[in-house]
Amino acid sequence: MKTFFPMRRGEARVLVVLVAFSIFSFLPVWRSTEFAGMAMFGWLMAALMVLSPALALYVFLRKP
Amino acid sequence: MIVERVLVLLYLVGCIGIGILASRKVLGSRDEYWVAGRRIGTFVNSMAIMASLASGGSIIGVMGLAYSQGIPATLALFAGAVLGFPLASLLVAEPLRNFGRYTITDFLAYRYPKALVRYLVPALIIVAFTIYIVAQLKAAGITANALLGIPYNTALTLATVVFILYVSIGGMIAITWTDVIQGLLMLAVVVGTALVMVWRVGSPFELMQQATAVAPELGQVTHRTVSSYMGYFVIWATAIPVIPHIVMRVLTARDARSARLSLNVAMLAYSVLILAACLAIVPVGKLNFPALADADQVFLRVIESEFPPVIRGVAVAAVLAAVMSTTDALLLACSSAIAHDLLGNLLHDRASEKTLALIRVGSAWGIGALALYWAFSPPELISEFYTAGIGLLSASLFVPTVAGLWWRQANLAGGVAALVVGAATYILVQLGIFGLGLSPILVALPASALAMVAGALLGPPEEQAMLEQIEALHRAPGTTH
Numbered sequence: 437m438k439t440f441f442p443m444r445r446g447e448a449r450v451l452v453v454l455v456a457f458s459i460f461s462f463l464p465v466w467r468s469t470e471f472a473g474m475a476m477f478g479w480l481m482a483a484l485m486v487l488s489p490a491l492a493l494y495v496f497l498r499k500p
Numbered sequence: 501m502i503v504e505r506v507l508v509l510l511y512l513v514g515c516i517g518i519g520i521l522a523s524r525k526v527l528g529s530r531d532e533y534w535v536a537g538r539r540i541g542t543f544v545n546s547m548a549i550m551a552s553l554a555s556g557g558s559i560i561g562v563m564g565l566a567y568s569q570g571i572p573a574t575l576a577l578f579a580g581a582v583l584g585f586p587l588a589s590l591l592v593a594e595p596l597r598n599f600g601r602y603t604i605t606d607f608l609a610y611r612y613p614k615a616l617v618r619y620l621v622p623a624l625i626i627v628a629f630t631i632y633i634v635a636q637l638k639a640a641g642i643t644a645n646a647l648l649g650i651p652y653n654t655a656l657t658l659a660t661v662v663f664i665l666y667v668s669i670g671g672m673i674a675i676t677w678t679d680v681i682q683g684l685l686m687l688a689v690v691v692g693t694a695l696v697m698v699w700r701v702g703s704p705f706e707l708m709q710q711a712t713a714v715a716p717e718l719g720q721v722t723h724r725t726v727s728s729y730m731g732y733f734v735i736w737a738t739a740i741p742v743i744p745h746i747v748m749r750v751l752t753a754r755d756a757r758s759a760r761l762s763l764n765v766a767m768l769a770y771s772v773l774i775l776a777a778c779l780a781i782v783p784v785g786k787l788n789f790p791a792l793a794d795a796d797q798v799f800l801r802v803i804e805s806e807f808p809p810v811i812r813g814v815a816v817a818a819v820l821a822a823v824m825s826t827t828d829a830l831l832l833a834c835s836s837a838i839a840h841d842l843l844g845n846l847l848h849d850r851a852s853e854k855t856l857a858l859i860r861v862g863s864a865w866g867i868g869a870l871a872l873y874w875a876f877s878p879p880e881l882i883s884e885f886y887t888a889g890i891g892l893l894s895a896s897l898f899v900p901t902v903a904g905l906w907w908r909q910a911n912l913a914g915g916v917a918a919l920v921v922g923a924a925t926y927i928l929v930q931l932g933i934f935g936l937g938l939s940p941i942l943v944a945l946p947a948s949a950l951a952m953v954a955g956a957l958l959g960p961p962e963e964q965a966m967l968e969q970i971e972a973l974h975r976a977p978g979t980t981h
Contacts, residue, residue: 441906441974443590451590454583458737462730467572467721472705473712474719478572481579482775489767492586496760 446495454488501649507813508648508820512662515678515824519666522674527857533671534602534836540676540752542762548676549749549766551683553581554773555636555826559690559819560643562774564796566782572721573729578774580733584740585767588750589760592741595905595973597756603833604747604897605841611904611970612915622841624896624923625744628889629834630871635886636827637875640820647800647816653876659820660872663828667835668864672752675828682821687773689818693803694776697784704779711783718786731939735887738945739894742901744833835863888930888940895926895944903952905974908967913959914952922948 443451461480469476526532540548555561558578566574599607605625609618637656644655666674701707712719740746753759777799785798788805792798803815839860847855879885899918903910926944929935936943 439908441908441971443906447590450586454586458583458733462733470719472719473709473716475572475721477721478570478575478719481572481575482779484579485575485582485771485775486768488583488586489764489771492589493761493764493768496589496757496764 446498450491450495453491457484457487501647503809504813504816505648507810508644508817511817511821512658514681515662515666518677518681519670519674522666522670522677526671526673527669527861528853530602530840530853530856532673533857533860534832534840535748535751536672536676538600538752539754540758541754542758542765544676544680545749545753545758545762546765546769547683548679549585549746549762550769550773551679551686551821551825552745552749552829553766553770553826554683554686554822555639558770558774559686559777559822560639560796560799563777563782563785563799564794566718566778567785567792567798568795570717570720570722571778571782572719574778575774576729577732577736580736581740582767582771582774583733583737585746585763587737588741588746589763591902592747592905593750593759593763594756595970596747597750597753597759598973598975600751602748602751602840603836604742604744604901605837608897608900608904608915608919611910611966612900612912612919614912614916616916617919618845619842620919620923621897622837624893625837625841626834626867628886628893629744629830629837630867630874631889632886633827633830633834633867633871634874634878636823636830637871638878640823640827641875643816643819643823646797647819656875657872659824660868660875663824664831664865664868667828667831668861668868671860672748672832675832676752678828679825682825683769685814685818685821686825687769689815690773690781691776693806693815694780696806697780697802707780707783711786715786715790718783728939731891731941732887734939734945735891735894735941738898738941739890742897743890743893744837745829748829748833748836831864831868834867835860838867839863891930891941891944892923892926895941895948896920896923898922898945899948899952903949905970907952907956908962909956910952911956911959911962914955917955918948918952921951 461477461484466477466480467475471479529537531537562574562578565577596607599610601607601610605618605621608621637660640659641652641656644650644659645652648655650658666678698704698707701710708719750759750763753762781799781802785792785802789798789801792801800815803812807815839856843859843863844856847859851859896919899922900915903918904915922944925947926940929940929943
């Protein structure tokens with residue numbers, strides 16, 4: 437018997453990417469590196485805010 | 501302030517009107533009252549979800565926080581909530597929508613059939629959400645006082661009576677339609693203001709560079725510890741999939757696919773709102789008003805200095821809309837914990853539909869009145885309390901819910917242990933009784949997960965019939981894995 441109930445492959449990938457991106461964003465190096473006057477940590481958080489729902493939408497819209 | 505007051509008055513009358521119209525449909529039916537008949541479409545649900553999340557904190561608070569503590573820290577706090585919605589759409593939206601009941605308690609009490617679960621979960625929800633409602637009411641009172649010159653207690657009472665009225669008689673349908681209007685109003689005001697600011701300079705990067713040249717701290721990571729940043733991020737990312745007012749939105753969707761789409765469309769809109777506020781309005785505020793004593797005034801000062809009275813009136817209505825759109829959803833979720841989860845299940849076989857309807861309306865007025873009474877003299881750190889309240893829900897409900905939906909070894913012993921250990925650990929660390937120098941959620945969630953595993957290993961395995969029922973929840977009609 438499998439340990440987990442099955443998740444669609446594309447959705448599992450999105451889940452892994454989102455968790456990995458979040459961990460990556462919290463790496464200490466991004467707090468001291470700057471772009472356009474703001475720490476990269478801030479830009480990564482902004483990117484996460486747009487990318488995470490956009491990625492999920494892409495997967496849900498691709499396959500009914 | 502005549503123009504502002506008239507516009508706000510018109511807005512409040514409109515909300516009551518929607519409540520009265522909705523009441524004709526909802527008062528005689530639990531399905532209509534709690535989940536709007538489960539037929540809300542994707543766009544309407546998206547706007548309603550966005551408005552439910554975007555509280556007073558998302559307009560006044562987010563800009564005040566960015567002004568005083570820097571934009572990166574602020575985005576870290578709000579990015580957790582945004583991430584929570586894709587997580588909700590991936591982990592819980594489809595099975596919970598297919599489950600087809602009314603509340604998160606319904607699912608947990610079904611998955612872990614024990615009286616402790618049936619009563620502890622709504623009790624936690626009532627405590628956490630009452631604090632959350634008081635925080636929102638305080639924001640409404642302060643906002644109306646500052647913007648319209650109405651005394652704090654009068655503004656508080658007026659706003660509270662209006663939203664209790666439309667929630668108690670109009671249920672989820674009234675909340676949905678008022679939230680759609682409130683969401684569009686918020687987006688129009690904040691994004692419209694941001695576009696004007698960016699258009700004058702040329703690009704948001706240019707605006708950011710100008711502001712950080714004058715005030716470098718705006719773009720730096722300062723003030724808070726890493727554990728604190730991460731703690732807030734994790735609280736909201738893990739709370740969203742299980743907090744009742746968001747779960748109820750999933751249950752109002754016409755099907756699982758629509759629920760998943762609306763959660764993510766809502767977050768795109770919410771992200772646009774937060775990024776417009778932080779990356780366009782706050783830099784202008786910092787450039788034009790570099791030494792505000794009260795950072796929460798930054799949005800209002802920008803609006804006052806840049807726009808005529810009519811726009812200012814619309815902005816005031818937008819701020820009140822932000823407060824009310826969250827508070828009404830919280831009030832409905834909180835009254836569902838009393839009227840449906842607690843009293844409804846006790847009285848179900850013995851009470852008529854009319855009695856249940858009276859209990860629903862009475863619960864909304866009871867919770868609303870209690871919150872109003874408390875909001876007349878709220879604690880100073882109420883915002884900290886409500887984040888702690890949401891953390892408590894996340895610490896206790898996230899692991900049992902997600903494991904109960906996805907892990908075949910999750911059993912009754914593990915579910916109950918995860919619920920109790922998560923809640924107890926969070927409270928103990930929050931009160932400082934023990935801790936590892938980490939944010940409470942970063943201790944409580946692993947403790948809850950360990951308790952789930954220990955319960956699964958030590959307790960009897962889950963019955964096959966239950967596993968088959970959970971597996972069926974993952975299969976939307978007409979789809980295959």
